[in-house]
Amino acid sequence: MCDPIRVLVTGAAGQIAYSLLYSIAKGDVFGKDQPIILLLLDISPMLPVLDGVVMELQDCALPLLKEVVPTDKEEVAFKDLDAAILVGSMPRKEGMERKDLLKANVSIFKSQGAALDKYAKKTVKVLVVGNPANTNCLIAAKSAPSIPKENFSCLTRLDHNRAASQVAMRVGVPTDNVKNVIIWGNHSSTQYPDVHHAKVTVSGTEMDVFDAVKDDEWLKGDFISTVQQRGGAVIKARKLSSAMSAAKAICDHMRDIWFGTPEGHFVSMGVYSNGKPYSVPDDLIYSFPVVIKDKAWKIVTGLQINDFSREKMDATATELVEERDTAVSFLGA
Numbered sequence: 001m002c003d004p005i006r007v008l009v010t011g012a013a014g015q016i017a018y019s020l021l022y023s024i025a026k027g028d029v030f031g032k033d034q035p036i037i038l039l040l041l042d043i044s045p046m047l048p049v050l051d052g053v054v055m056e057l058q059d060c061a062l063p064l065l066k067e068v069v070p071t072d073k074e075e076v077a078f079k080d081l082d083a084a085i086l087v088g089s090m091p092r093k094e095g096m097e098r099k100d101l102l103k104a105n106v107s108i109f110k111s112q113g114a115a116l117d118k119y120a121k122k123t124v125k126v127l128v129v130g131n132p133a134n135t136n137c138l139i140a141a142k143s144a145p146s147i148p149k150e151n152f153s154c155l156t157r158l159d160h161n162r163a164a165s166q167v168a169m170r171v172g173v174p175t176d177n178v179k180n181v182i183i184w185g186n187h188s189s190t191q192y193p194d195v196h197h198a199k200v201t202v203s204g205t206e207m208d209v210f211d212a213v214k215d216d217e218w219l220k221g222d223f224i225s226t227v228q229q230r231g232g233a234v235i236k237a238r239k240l241s242s243a244m245s246a247a248k249a250i251c252d253h254m255r256d257i258w259f260g261t262p263e264g265h266f267v268s269m270g271v272y273s274n275g276k277p278y279s280v281p282d283d284l285i286y287s288f289p290v291v292i293k294d295k296a297w298k299i300v301t302g303l304q305i306n307d308f309s310r311e312k313m314d315a316t317a318t319e320l321v322e323e324r325d326t327a328v329s330f331l332g333a
Contacts, residue, residue, distance in 0.1 A: 004035035004066045006081050006143025010112070011088025011130065012040035012070070013049040015240065019247035020087070025057060025065040029254050030083070034246045037067045041077035042088065047313070074115040081120040085250060086112060086140065099326055102135065106330040109136045113143025120145055125257050125295065128154040129250060132269045133187045134285040135323040139331065141272065150296065153257070154270030156191065156287035158242065158249035159183040163193040163227045167200060170223075171212050173237045177201040178209070183227075183268035184278075184309075185316025186323070191287065193227040193313035195219060197303050220308065266300045278305060278313065284320045 007019050007024060017040075023029060025036060035283040038057070042050050050070040057068050071077050078084070090104035092332045109128070116124060124147060128137035137154035139146075168174060178200045184192040195209040202212055211217055226233075234242045256267055266289040277299045280286050290297040305313065 001033060001035055004037045005030060005083065006039060006079070006266070008039040008041060008077055008081050008084040008086075010077070010086045011042045013042040013074075014087060015052060015243040016087050016129065016246045016250075017149045018053065019243045019251055020085070021053065021057060022060060023247065023251050025060065025062045027064050029251050030258055032064075033235045035064050035066045037069070038065065039077045039079075039081070040068065040070045041074070042070075042072060047072055074111065078112075078115040078119040081116070081124045083254065084116060084120065084126045085129065085150035085251075085254065086125055086136070087129045088127065089136060091131075099261045102132065102323065102327050103330045105130070105132065105136050106139050106327050109139040110143045110331060113140035116140065117146050122148070124151060125254070126152045127250065127253055127257075128152070128270075128285075129246065131187065132323060134287070134320055137270060137285040138272075138283075138324060139327055142328075142331065149272040149274075152189060152272065152285070153253070153297070154285050154287075155246070155249060155253055155270045156183040156270050157253040158246050159187065159191055159193060159227060159230075160268040161249055161252065163195065163223075164198075164228050166223055166226060167195060167198065167209055167213065170215075170218070171200055171202060173200060173202060179265050180289070181209075181268070182266075183287045184313045185287055186320050187270065187287065188316075188319065189228045189232075190316040190319045191228055192309065192316055193224055194309055194312075195223075196282060196306065197289075211251050224312075254325060256292050257261035257295055257297070260294070261290075266291050269297065271297055271299070277301070278303075280313070280317050281321055284317065284324060286317065286320060312315075 054068050092101050133154040141149045141152040160183050164178045168178045181198045182194040198209040199206050200212045270285045270287045273280045273286045289300040
């Protein structure tokens, strides 16, 4: 057995965390021989609920779980972290303007970024899930200047998995027969699910998704809007936001950071744009196709971008620039 790693989950009394913590504690994310110390952060009124979550984790009798620390204090939660999964954020309330939502979340992620900077290991890998995830991630990264910006990413893997699943169902193959779908841009309804570079294996033969689906109108229309609006559809049906699927996507994202992506496969994650990759403005957290090796991601280069894609990639970038500029104006306040 190796030494335990310290893993933080924020919003730990919430429903995504409830679906997530068992998978982490049982070894599905960081490895079957990797002991874990789980740090669970939530706001003070949620501590009684968190105690119940701790009891359940204890009752799972998981051999890899060495310690569980529930807390409402950042100095406890962020100490010596190897991984931080920032799920907690201010949810949008009815009648709330988007800028008010951004302002509330800037104060949360500014504080958590500063806590990462002060208490966590400089090698910590930070995944931001709480919405608006891209901009929250950027604020956390800017608030932690001593930690490389490359260590921060935001979750678009849920959108990526949704896209792969839609294609698989349409073609009638298992989901793992679909590879290299891309989510470009913001984790919002402007995101662009792109299958121009995706492949699907049908009866043992790998082919382009457009050739396998044979319905360009669907791929350029309903497919995109279904993935973009899937979160809303789940809320409408369940009266609660996606939790099980979000937790699964978090596991996929962190496992890929830890163990890398398979040869020939890329995945989507929101990462720091630097050097205008695919003409995306710098200083954004924007979802790109990436490959991962030795816990470091690289944006996949050289993909041909047609006019249809360019327009959609630019539209989501424009939204992210507006979000960033609004959020940064609150940062100094």
